[in-house]
Amino acid sequence: MEKEEKALICPIEIAMEHINRKWVIQIIRDMFFGKKRFNEFKEGKPNLSNKVLSNCLKEMEENGLITRKTNGGIEYKLTEKGLALNKVLYELAMFTLNTDINNRYYDDENKKELKKVFKEILL
DSSP: OOOOOOOOOOHHHHHHHHHOSTTHHHHHHHHHTTOOSHHHHHTTOTTOOHHHHHHHHHHHHHTTSEEEEESSSEEEEEOHHHHTTHHHHHHHHHHHHHHOTTOSSOOHHHHHHHHHHHHHHHO
16 A cells, blocks of 8 residues: 655644634733733733634634643643744744834834843743
8 A cells, every 4th residue: 555645735834724813823922921811811902802712712722732721710821832832922023123123113222121021931
């Protein structure tokens, strides 16, 4: 019997299947910064409905990015797979900070502080 050949799919496309849904990256970022509970993920995101957040968390759990535990309430935690996105988030942050050459979003002092914070938390 011949070995079935696997279709060559770009690994970036496969990764994007896990993180491409709206809010996933922001929720993962929030988890790195200490948020664990449903309502904490909604802070600062007025356009994020309960239904969308619930579906997003469920999908993230199915994709192996997070686990859900009941500990006097429901808490979410990054899995090893989810934690492996630390460098991706760091590089996204550095991309923005390093290419904001006209200080459209941040002044130089804020950039320096943000680089320090993201390095401490994500690397």
